[in-house]
C-alpha cells in the first residue's frame with residue numbers, strides 16, 4: 008500500500024477523515040455530494056470508520072489461530088446489537104474528529120447517525136445480554152467469537168394503530184450492511200432429514216451412517232466487535248442459509264428447474280426471520296432447523312480452526328469454551344458428539360468427556376411453560392441421527408442415575424432427556440445440563456430457585472456444576488453513548504478511566520453526594536435528559552410531558568409476568584383519587600411505557616391497547632391540570648431506548664417475585680440515576696443490596712410467599728371485595744370508563760385478574776400503591792431525591808458486564824485475556 012492510500016484509509020485527523028468520507032461516497036456508494044442521500048453519507052462515514060478498525064480486527068483474528076490461546080465461543084440465537092457507528096466511534100476514540108469532519112462537509116452529525124438501521128437480531132434481554140457480553144469480551148481483550156444467525160428480518164417493527172400494536176417487517180438490510188463481511192470460502196454444509204443406517208467397519212466397530220435428504224450451505228458473515236480502547240476487535244460470525252448448489256443442480260439436470268428453485272427458496276427460509284419469544288411458537292420445525300443450522304455451522308467452524316492449528320481433537324476443550332445462551336443452541340451437545348463419533352471416529356467415552364468439558368449452559372428462565380421441548384416425531388424427521396445420539400446419552404445417563412440412587416424410578420422419569428408423561432418430547436434443558444460441566448443462572452435469586460425448581464434433580468446429582476453469574480450491561484453503550492452529559496460530569500469528578508473499571512471507580516462518586524453544587528449539576532443533567540425525552544414523546548405520541556414532572560418509566564417486552572397492567576391499575580387509582588380531590592399535593596407524574604408484544608400473545612397486545620386507552624382519557628382530562636400524563640413510545644428497540652434511561656426518575660421493575668430471571672433494564676436505569684420501585688425478583692435483589700434499602704422502593708410478596716400463597720389457593724376475588732379502592736379501579740375498567748363504554752374490550756384482562764391469575768396482581772396491589780405514595784412523598788424533597796439518584800449511580804458498578812465476563816472467564820471458561828493487552832486490562 009502506498010502511504011497515500013494508508014492515510015485515506017487510516018488517518019485520524021479531521022482532513023484525512025473528510026477525504027476518506029468523500030472517497031467512500033464516490034467509490035463505494037457511487038454518489039457525489041450533490042446527489043447523495045443521507046443514507047449514502049451514512050454509508051460513506053461507516054466505511055471510513057470500518058477502515059480504521061480493520062487492523063485491530065485482523066490482528067485479533069490471528070490470536071484465534073495461536074494454539075496457546077483459549078477462545079470463547081458464545082453461541083446465541085440472538086444478538087441484539089443496536090447501532091454500530093456511535094459505538095465504534097466511542098471505542099476508537101474518534102467521535103470528535105469524525106463529528107467535525109461530518110459537520111465540515113455541511114451535514115448534521117445526528118442525522119447521519121440516525122440513518123443507521125439497527126440490527127434487531129433479538130427479542131429483548133437475552134439477545135441484548137449477548138451483545139453486552141461481546142462488548143466486554145473485546146474490552147477485556149479475551150479472544151472470543153460470537154456465533155449466531157444472520158436473520159434477514161429481525162424483530163418486527165411496531166406501529167401503533169388506534170392503540171393497537173401492528174407488526175411490520177424489519178428490512179434492516181435494505182440499504183446494505185457496511186459492518187459485515189461475507190466469507191464464502193468458509194462456508195459449511197449442514198444436513199437435514201433422511202435416515203440412518205448402522206454397519207460394522209473394517210476394525211469391527213459399530214458405526215452409523217446418516218443419509219440426509221437435504222443439504223444446506225451456511226455462509227458466514229463477520230462483523231467486528233470492538234473493545235473500548237483495548238485494541239481488540241472480536242468477531243461476531245452470523246450464518247446465512249443458502250442452497251447447496253450441487254444438490255440443486257441434480258434436480259435442474261433432470262429438467263426440474265422449478266423444483267430446484269423451489270428447494271432453493273425453502274432452504275433459504277431457514278435464516279429468513281427471527282422468531283418472537285412466544286409460547287404459541289412451540290413445535291415449529293423451522294425453529295428447530297434454525298437452531299441446528301447455526302449450532303452445526305459453528306461447531307464445524309471451530310473444528311476447522313482447531314485442526315488447522317494441528318491440534319488433536321482430545322484438546323478441543325482446552326482450546327474452546329463454548330457457552331450455550333439458553334437452550335436455543337443446546338442441540339450443539341448432540342452435534343459435537345455426532346461430529347466426533349461419526350465423522351472423526353472418536354470413541355464414545357472420549358467424545359463425551361470432550362463434550363462435557365467444552366460446554367457451559369446459561370439458563371434464563373424459571374417459567375416451566377417456557378422450557379423448550381420438541382415433539383419426538385418432529386425431532387426425528389429433522390434430525391434422525393441426533394435423536395439416536397440423545398437416546399444413547401440418555402441411556403448412559405439414566406444408568407448412572409439408577410446406580411447412584413437405586414430404586415427411584417420417579418426420579419429417573421423426571422431426569423430423563425425424554426418427557427414421556429404424555430405425548431413424548433425431547434427436553435432441551437436436560438440435554439444442555441447433562442452435556443455441560445457448568446450450569447448457571449443469571450442472578451443470585453434465579454440461580455437459587457433453579458436448584459429448587461426446574462433443575463432440582465440435576466442439582467442434587469451434580470451440585471458442583473451449578474453456579475451463579477449475575478448479568479451485567481455494558482457501561483459504554485448504556486452510560487457513555489446513552490448519556491454523554493452525565494458521562495462528562497462523572498469524568499470531571501473522577502477522571503476518565505471509570506468506563507473500563509466501573510466496579511472499582513464509580514463508587515468514588517459517593518463523596519460528592521452531599522456537595523450542593525454537584526447535586527445541582529446532577530439535577531440539571533437529569534432535567535436536560537427529560538426535556539429531550541419530552542420532545543420525543545411530543546413528536547411521536549402527541550403527548551405533552553412536563554420535564555419537571557416525575558418520569559415514571561416501564562420499558563421492556565410486554566408480558567403478564569412483567570405486570571405492565573399492575574402499573575396501569577396504579578395509574579387509574581391515582582387518577583380516581585385526583586378526581587376526588589385527594590392527593591392534590593402529590594408531584595405531577597408522567598407515566599412512560601415502551602415495549603413489543605409477541606404477535607400471537609393476545610393478552611399482551613390487549614395490555615398495549617389498555618395503556619393507550621387509559622392514556623387517552625387521562626391526557627384529555629383538563630380537570631387534572633396536567634398532573635398525570637401517560638405515553639407509550641412506539642417501536643421500543645435499542646436505538647429508541649437510548650434517550651429513555653437517562654430521563655427516568657423512577658424505574659418500574661414490578662414482576663411477580665420469582666418470575667423475572669434477572670432483568671437488565673433495571674441495571675441500565677440505576678446506572679443512569681433512576682430510583683427503582685420493584686419486587687424482590689431477579690437482579691432487583693442485588694441492586695437493592697448495592698444501592699442500599701433506603702434508596703430503593705420495595706414492595707410485594709417475596710418469591711417464597713408467592714409460592715406459599717399459590718399452594719394455599721390464591722383468591723383474588725376476596726382481595727377485590729375487601730379493598731374498596733381496588734374494587735373501584737377494576738369496576739371502572741370493566742364498566743367501560745376507559746373504552747368509551749365498551750364493556751367487552753378489557754373483559755379478558757379483568758377476568759384474568761379476578762380468575763386464576765398466575766401473576767397475582769391483586770395480591771401485590773395494595774403494597775404497590777402504598778409504595779408509590781412513598782415515592783411521591785420522597786420526590787417532593789428534591790435534594791434528598793437527587794442524593795439518592797447519585798447514590799444509585801455510584802453504587803451500580805457491580806452491574807457492568809465487565810464484572811460478569813470476568814466471572815465467566817475465571818469460574819466457567821478458564822480463559823485469560825490476550826497477553827499483549829493483559830497489562831492494560833488486568834483480569
Ligand code: 26Q
Pocket residue numbers: 130131132133134136282283284285288289294371379449478667668669670671689
Ligand atoms: C423459544 C422458542 C421458540 C421461539 C422463541 C423462543 C425464545 C426466544 C427468546 C424464548 C425466549 C427468548 C428470550 C428470553 C429472554 O430474553 N429472557 C431474559 O433474559 C435476560 C438475560 O438473562 C434476563 O435478564 C430476563 O430476566 C429474561 O427474561
